[in-house]
Amino acid sequence: MLKLSTKGQYGVRAMFEIARGYPEHPVAIREIAERQDVSVAYLEQILNTLRKAGLITSVRGPGGGYLLSRSPREISIGEILRGLDGPVALTACQDPLAGCVRADGCVTSLLWKALGEKIEGFLDQMTLHDLLAGKKFGSERAVGA
């Protein structure tokens, strides 16, 4: 239930490697591939998407690679995942586009909305800096409604 795509997972891990070169040292795709055990071809696709999303910039030619567009503190995990897999959309009805026909009468509408916002809140507060710092992510408090 609620799987995260490998694209999203690899994307976050790739961003972590790029963050290690911040602010000056470009990180080559090949280096990321080796350190994170992901194929170069797949990473190309992923990094291209992230570049178009404005999260990284690229430097061509020998010695080139990828650089963060902003500081690790200013790039959240949520942004990375949204860039690759779109926004959290637990149900079709929650999708920014075309709300559900039954939206009014639907008993679960508010439930999914609340969960979706909770998840986005978590992902948006978590940044690359937290990953770099090896932050301990509190997971004990299961805050209810």
Added chain:
Amino acid sequence: MLKLSTKGQYGVRAMFEIARGYPEHPVAIREIAERQDVSVAYLEQILNTLRKAGLITSVRGPGGGYLLSRSPREISIGEILRGLDGPVALTACQDPLAGCVRADGCVTSLLWKALGEKIEGFLDQMTLHDLLAGKKFGSERAVGA
């Protein structure tokens, strides 16, 4: 990103209808299908799974239908979704079975674990009773790490 299967969505809505008959009145599959706009054939599959998971019981013959096995306060949304789609498993590595090979060195391991626990905590605290009562689900507080 992070879609919920229609099976899970329909399952929760079906359980809501069944809960309305609690504790004595069995709810026929056909009634659920009509009220929630889901095909009878698909619901059969879903309710069968939920019955095997022990969440509902069935009564055959005319006047029959489905009944909750326990009170609405004692059946959480998490149980329903787990019964239909298995546990929350954001990544292959988080799956109860076979932890990832890189688990030690993986920078995101703790992050996904924390998010997964947060989601499960939310789903496990939410019960059918809350749905019946039209509870307002707090979604404002995005609790960080």
Added chain:
DNA sequence: TAATACCTTACTAAATTTGTCAAGTATTTT
């Protein structure tokens, strides 16, 4: 000009999801 390294598009095999269909079993009512 050779080497490095990013850029882009197209494509496809596998897995998953989302159902449908058909035939069967149990129970109650008449």
Added chain:
DNA sequence: AAAATACTTGACAAATTTAGTAAGGTATTA
């Protein structure tokens, strides 16, 4: 007993999504 109601089970398939691969192109530097 017979008919009607309603759950039970297993097989199957179309549609979608995921998870990549492949191939060729472009820009930069030494």
